Amino acid sequence: MVSIESVKESPFEIPVKIIFVPRGKESVLGVAIEGEGDGFTVKDGRIIYAIAIDGESPDDIRRFAARCIRIAREYRLDSIYIIPPSAENDTYFFLSEGIELSAYAFDKYLSNKPFRPKRVYIHSDDPNGVYPYIRKGVHFSEATNFARNLVNEPPNSIYPETLRDVAIELSRDDTLFDIEVLDSEKMKRLGMNAILYVARGSVHDPYFVHLSYKPEKTKGKIALVGKAVTFDSGGLNLKTYDGMKTMKMDMAGSAAILGVMKALSFFKPDVEVHAFFAAVENMPDGNAYKPGDIVRAYNGKTIEVLNTDAEGRLTLADVLSFVSKHHSNVDYVVDLATLTGSIMVALGPYTAGLFTENEHLREAILTNGQMEGERFWHMPFDKRLGEKMKSKVADLRNTAEMRWGGAISAAMFLRNFVDFPERWAHIDIAGPAFTVEDVDYNPPGGTGFGVRTLLRWLLSF
Numbered sequence: 001m002v003s004i005e006s007v008k009e010s011p012f013e014i015p016v017k018i019i020f021v022p023r024g025k026e027s028v029l030g031v032a033i034e035g036e037g038d039g040f041t042v043k044d045g046r047i048i049y050a051i052a053i054d055g056e057s058p059d060d061i062r063r064f065a066a067r068c069i070r071i072a073r074e075y076r077l078d079s080i081y082i083i084p085p086s087a088e089n090d091t092y093f094f095l096s097e098g099i100e101l102s103a104y105a106f107d108k109y110l111s112n113k114p115f116r117p118k119r120v121y122i123h124s125d126d127p128n129g130v131y132p133y134i135r136k137g138v139h140f141s142e143a144t145n146f147a148r149n150l151v152n153e154p155p156n157s158i159y160p161e162t163l164r165d166v167a168i169e170l171s172r173d174d175t176l177f178d179i180e181v182l183d184s185e186k187m188k189r190l191g192m193n194a195i196l197y198v199a200r201g202s203v204h205d206p207y208f209v210h211l212s213y214k215p216e217k218t219k220g221k222i223a224l225v226g227k228a229v230t231f232d233s234g235g236l237n238l239k240t241y242d243g244m245k246t247m248k249m250d251m252a253g254s255a256a257i258l259g260v261m262k263a264l265s266f267f268k269p270d271v272e273v274h275a276f277f278a279a280v281e282n283m284p285d286g287n288a289y290k291p292g293d294i295v296r297a298y299n300g301k302t303i304e305v306l307n308t309d310a311e312g313r314l315t316l317a318d319v320l321s322f323v324s325k326h327h328s329n330v331d332y333v334v335d336l337a338t339l340t341g342s343i344m345v346a347l348g349p350y351t352a353g354l355f356t357e358n359e360h361l362r363e364a365i366l367t368n369g370q371m372e373g374e375r376f377w378h379m380p381f382d383k384r385l386g387e388k389m390k391s392k393v394a395d396l397r398n399t400a401e402m403r404w405g406g407a408i409s410a411a412m413f414l415r416n417f418v419d420f421p422e423r424w425a426h427i428d429i430a431g432p433a434f435t436v437e438d439v440d441y442n443p444p445g446g447t448g449f450g451v452r453t454l455l456r457w458l459l460s461f
């Protein structure tokens with residue numbers, strides 16, 4: 001992470017400046033930079049840049065910060081001095097988010113690490129007053145970067161055991177955390193067969209993990225569920241080269257909820273939060289589950305497996321049934337899952353599909369998402385598509401005969417495992433969880449999508 005400080009005056013002796021001119025704005029934004037980097041020459045000790053920004057929305061400010069970091073990288077500047085677009089407290093929050101998110105790089109496996117700026121000074125007339133907002137931004141980004149790291153780790157490093165260990169490690173951060181882990185023996189006894197079936201082709205045993213945060217004072221109870229397929233090869237319905245190459249990201253839902261949990265030990269909000277995931281690897285093998293298999297999920301419903309690549313919904317079926325049975329007193333249950341390619345056909349790669357019939361929950365996610373620069377679009381439940389998920393030989397089938405509306409039929413499938421759908425939101429993050437291109441403050445790889453929206457929501461309790 002970059003170290004961020006608020007200061008009254010530029011700490012640098014060399015008066016090198018980059019001036020940002022906001023489009024259609026009178027005020028001038030300035031960045032002073034220190035030192036000389038490769039290929040960087042100081043003319044008269046002063047360099048003027050004029051770069052326009054689009055406005056002062058939270059995301060405009062994050063993007064502005066990202067451009068400052070880009071310039072620091074380009075000129076190999078250890079430290080930069082930023083004069084923010086406005087003196088509002090939240091500007092410092094958005095700026096520090098933008099700085100930490102764009103300065104992130106997953107370089108632990110690189111022998112030659114790319115240059116990273118180390119310090120950012122942000123101007124303020126009241127450095128102490130704005131500091132808490134900077135700190136908040138740093139913790140929001142740290143949680144996001146934590147999730148990004150988990151997604152970016154290769155599948156030979158993050159597999160069910162190690163993902164379980166990440167949660168166990170996290171639970172030691174704070175006495176307000178508790179952890180419950182079920183191994184395959186335990187799941188067998190309990191009848192969590194859908195999880196076990198998906199895991200059958202893998203050499204890695206599956207684990208069910210329940211990490212909880214219980215503050216002394218609590219104004220509510222929230223369950224967060226994350227899809228945690230540490231690698232999705234498709235199983236016997238093997239994916240193609242193109243389809244498989246990014247499938248280490250199929251645990252991004254669980255990474256996001258772990259990122260949220262990590263930040264709770266810092267913010268300590270007055271709300272009980274329970275995170276659940278079933279860590280599995282989906283592989284083809286002599287012992288793998290097969291198209292045609294019928295499996296009985298934790299809530300007793302039978303599922304005909306028609307496609308072993310529709311594995312996420314199987315694991316989620318057991319987890320959602322578990323939450324329904326043992327935590328029916330939650331105010332809300334929200335699941336995050338890289339569930340379908342179909343949601344990307346519908347919304348593109350930058351937007352998550354939000355399925356919920358709860359207006360309050362919908363508004364909470366949409367408005368917090370808007371503030372955090374995470375895009376959600378409300379999607380419909382469709383009973384007629386739900387009908388297509390019925391099997392002739394079992395209660396349900398895991399894929400519809402028809403491929404149209406695949407993200408919706410997946411949501412309709414999950415609905416069969418939630419006992420209180422009026423308090424539930426399903427979020428299909430297959431698109432925005434991972435990016436192959438550099439987008440604003442998201443470098444290629446895992447984006448940590450969902451962390452900041454959920455965090456902002458939980459802090460509003």
Ligand code: BES
Nearest residue numbers: 307309310312338339340341342399430
């Ligand atoms: N993990 C994939 C969905 C996915 C695709 C996530 C692309 C991110 C990027 C999921 O398990 C899957 O394979 N879904 C199938 C479902 C189909 C077999 C009904 C899909 O979307 O093709």
Ligand code: ZN
Nearest residue numbers: 232309310311
């Ligand atoms: Zn799949």
Ligand code: ZN
Nearest residue numbers: 229232250312
């Ligand atoms: Zn998957």
